[in-house]
Amino acid sequence: MTPYQPTIFALATPPGKSGLAVLRISGKKAYALLQTLSGGRDFTPRMASVAALYAAEQATPFDTALVLFFQAPASFTGEDVVELHLHGGPAIIEAASATLLALGAEPAGPGDFTRRAFENGKMDLVQAEAIADLIDAQTRGQLEQAQRQLKGDLGELYGTWRKALTTIRAQIEACIDFPEEEDVINEALTALGPKVTSLTSQIHAHLQDHKRGERVREGLSIALIGAVNAGKSTLLNALAGEEAAIVSAEPGTTRDVVRVRLDLGGFLVELADTAGLRRSRHDIEKEGIKRARATAKNADLRILVVDSSDEEDCDAEVLSMLRDGDFVVFNKQDKLSGKETKRVIQSAAKLQTHDLSAKEGQNIDNFVQALEAHVTALLGAQESPSLTRARHRLALEETCRALSLAVQLLEDSPELAGEHLREAGAALGQITGEAGTEEVLGKIFSAFCIGK
Numbered sequence: 001m002t003p004y005q006p007t008i009f010a011l012a013t014p015p016g017k018s019g020l021a022v023l024r025i026s027g028k029k030a031y032a033l034l035q036t037l038s039g040g041r042d043f044t045p046r047m048a049s050v051a052a053l054y055a056a057e058q059a060t061p062f063d064t065a066l067v068l069f070f071q072a073p074a075s076f077t078g079e080d081v082v083e084l085h086l087h088g089g090p091a092i093i094e095a096a097s098a099t100l101l102a103l104g105a106e107p108a109g110p111g112d113f114t115r116r117a118f119e120n121g122k123m124d125l126v127q128a129e130a131i132a133d134l135i136d137a138q139t140r141g142q143l144e145q146a147q148r149q150l151k152g153d154l155g156e157l158y159g160t161w162r163k164a165l166t167t168i169r170a171q172i173e174a175c176i177d178f179p180e181e182e183d184v185i186n187e188a189l190t191a192l193g194p195k196v197t198s199l200t201s202q203i204h205a206h207l208q209d210h211k212r213g214e215r216v217r218e219g220l221s222i223a224l225i226g227a228v229n230a231g232k233s234t235l236l237n238a239l240a241g242e243e244a245a246i247v248s249a250e251p252g253t254t255r256d257v258v259r260v261r262l263d264l265g266g267f268l269v270e271l272a273d274t275a276g277l278r279r280s281r282h283d284i285e286k287e288g289i290k291r292a293r294a295t296a297k298n299a300d301l302r303i304l305v306v307d308s309s310d311e312e313d314c315d316a317e318v319l320s321m322l323r324d325g326d327f328v329v330f331n332k333q334d335k336l337s338g339k340e341t342k343r344v345i346q347s348a349a350k351l352q353t354h355d356l357s358a359k360e361g362q363n364i365d366n367f368v369q370a371l372e373a374h375v376t377a378l379l380g381a382q383e384s385p386s387l388t389r390a391r392h393r394l395a396l397e398e399t400c401r402a403l404s405l406a407v408q409l410l411e412d413s414p415e416l417a418g419e420h421l422r423e424a425g426a427a428l429g430q431i432t433g434e435a436g437t438e439e440v441l442g443k444i445f446s447a448f449c450i451g452k
């Protein structure tokens with residue numbers, strides 16, 4: 001028996017005053033509700049109609065709206081769906097909601113519409129997540145990734161692996177069921193080894209993506225580091241186009257980590273300004289420096305800012321924080337008379353260097369272009385789809401772990417190997433939702449907004 005599913009409604013547009021507000025209704029009673037609201041009219045599915053809508057026992061309508069009816073199963077949720085394109089005034093929305101409540105519809109919870117779409121087989125769990133990402137997308141990179149995921153690329157890849165696993169499991173079952181033909185069986189089991197190994201390596205390769213998809217979704221983290229007064233905060237402000245961090249000639253101005261979000265080449269980047277690195281006796285500055293080090297360590301990319309007019313060598317400890325691909329900015333070029341020898345730094349890491357003046361804007365455009373090119377190289381589109389959430393990563397790691405155990409036990413203990421393959425399939429199925437538990441589903445959909 002299918003559990004009781006109330007007919008639900010929610011605004012699909014943001015709350016507040018607007019030209020239009022779309023109120024969406026989904027469930028068995030959706031069409032009957034539309035008929036009651038409109039005083040008993042009939043509506044053709046997928047045809048826009050203008051209808052006067054009435055609250056109970058009222059002779060004058062609370063609004064005249066454009067209405068759409070999608071008949072199950074040809075709707076977003078797979079149920080009967082009605083959309084009321086109301087005038088977006090709070091009194092109208094209130095009247096519509098109160099009438100629907102009085103008629104027995106229930107307000108939708110977070111993600112309820114998408115959850116129903118998932119439960120009615122309209123999409124897999126990865127596609128449901130893509131809808132949330134599509135709505136949250138702020139940059140072109142995030143949008144393209146969400147669209148690709150919504151199209152089903154990622155789910156398809158995992159589906160192929162699940163199918164391969166099911167075939168391998170069926171072959172093992174056959175071996176377990178007919179143990180009398182020992183030679184044939186041993187041969188069959190031996191042949192299965194490379195198949196499991198090949199599947200494991202494909203999943204491994206998919207995992208070795210430098211968290212590309214997660215970074216596109218959550219933003220690439222970049223840390224500005226360097227000695228006090230090098231011009232880190234000035235550079236952050238220049239890149240952000242706003243005075244986000246305090247700039248002053250006093251060394252040790254920045255203490256807390258100041259973060260700004262930027263769109264670099266269509267990708268979301270979180271740029272962090274940090275406290276200048278020096279030996280300090282002040283507790284607050286010491287804490288700031290500790291945070292600066294941690295931010296630099298955890299960032300995806302570091303930009304070391306150096307004051308070109310300062311003759312002192314870069315601190316060896318600061319240099320040791322740099323990794324291949326990191327940037328060095330020789331700042332304050334405007335202060336140089338041109339006679340000085342060019343500054344160099346000694347580092348084992350392969351670094352990209354740029355001469356500029358953050359204060360005067362000299363060469364900043366070239367620097368931004370180089371940074372954009374670097375971010376695009378790290379996050380730009382790849383041939384195969386990328387996983388986009390830690391949830392996917394954990395499930396795939398669990399799949400690989402179970403597959404590795406299975407391959408070791410294949411010949412000596414096919415029953416146990418079969419059990420590990422079942423675990424691998426379950427872990428893989430959790431990503432797309434075939435093997436989803438209520439707990440997993442609840443967690444995913446509760447992160448959605450109401451009305452999605």
Ligand SMILES: Nc1nc2c(ncn2[C@@H]2O[C@H](COP(=O)(O)OP(=O)(O)OP(=O)(O)O)[C@@H](O)[C@H]2O)c(=O)[nH]1
Nearest residue numbers: 228229230231232233234248252253254276358359
């Ligand atoms: N001439 C010149 N001065 C600069 C440039 N960039 C920064 N400054 C000056 O250098 C001083 C320090 O700049 P900040 O941006 O506060 O330096 P910081 O690295 O954030 O310093 P701390 O927060 O103390 O670590 C300020 O007086 C800035 O105006 C530059 O490109 N040219």
Ligand SMILES: [Mg+2]
Nearest residue numbers: 232233253254
């Ligand atoms: Mg600063």
